[in-house]
Amino acid sequence: MDGGLFPAEPRRVADGAVHLPGWLDLAAQRHLLEACRAWAGPPAGLRAVRMPGGGQMSVRQVCLGWHWYPYGYARTVADGAGEPVKPFPGWLGDLGRRAVRDAVGGAADHAYDIALVNFYGAGARMGMHQDRDERADAPVVSFSLGDDCLFRFGNVHGRGRPWTDLRLRGGDLFVFHGASRLAYHGVPRTFPGTADPALGLQGRVNVTLRVSGLR
Numbered sequence: 001m002d003g004g005l006f007p008a009e010p011r012r013v014a015d016g017a018v019h020l021p022g023w024l025d026l027a028a029q030r031h032l033l034e035a036c037r038a039w040a041g042p043p044a045g046l047r048a049v050r051m052p053g054g055g056q057m058s059v060r061q062v063c064l065g066w067h068w069y070p071y072g073y074a075r076t077v078a079d080g081a082g083e084p085v086k087p088f089p090g091w092l093g094d095l096g097r098r099a100v101r102d103a104v105g106g107a108a109d110h111a112y113d114i115a116l117v118n119f120y121g122a123g124a125r126m127g128m129h130q131d132r133d134e135r136a137d138a139p140v141v142s143f144s145l146g147d148d149c150l151f152r153f154g155n156v157h158g159r160g161r162p163w164t165d166l167r168l169r170g171g172d173l174f175v176f177h178g179a180s181r182l183a184y185h186g187v188p189r190t191f192p193g194t195a196d197p198a199l200g201l202q203g204r205v206n207v208t209l210r211v212s213g214l215r
């Protein structure tokens with residue numbers, strides 16, 4: 001954004017992957033961040049995910065609707081104290097459908113029922129992976145808040161090249177669907193201290209919305 005005077009153009013990153021810089025205005029970013037802070041609290045709050053290999057993700061996460069753990073979804077914190085997962089709020093689904101309408105067009109009637117909220121402190125990163133534990137092919141909607149990051153959007157065949165590196169900033173929307181729904185992607189780094197001071201967030205938060213296809 002150029003000081004907000006000229007809304008940035010949607011950018012097609014790959015077939016089925018769209019970046020809409022600055023889609024959330026400051027008020028919407030504040031509202032989403034405030035909600036994330038509430039969701040981060042116990043029970044079933046922010047946690048460090050343990051991987052099957054024994055390592056720990058550097059990103060801390062809280063889930064709404066369905067609890068993600070490697071590699072599946074449950075209604076409770078199945079890899080923790082077993083508390084029920086927090087509900088997925090209706091307004092967040094509305095926001096997701098609006099995002100898909102702007103990014104993709106069409107009816108956008110997807111019944112979003114999962115939010116994964118990721119908190120990136122300084123030095124946190126996320127390796128190349130597919131979002132493939134869902135049983136539905138609805139678009140994944142991603143909102144970014146706070147610090148900029150380097151976002152790497154790759155291909156459906158593997159973790160390697162070709163990929164496109166782009167900078168996701170606070171307020172940005174990224175949607176991937178269709179031919180890109182199972183593309184590998186990751187966050188090699190964030191840029192600490194780049195968040196808009198008006199937001200009052202140190203670090204980066206990313207919220208992805210998904211349709212589980214689970215009952």
Ligand SMILES: O=C(O)CCC(=O)C(=O)O
Binds near residue numbers: 116142168185208
């Ligand atoms: O932090 C991001 O921008 C990406 C997060 C992500 O890929 C995920 O939660 O599966």
Ligand SMILES: [Fe+2]
Binds near residue numbers: 130131185
């Ligand atoms: Fe992902």
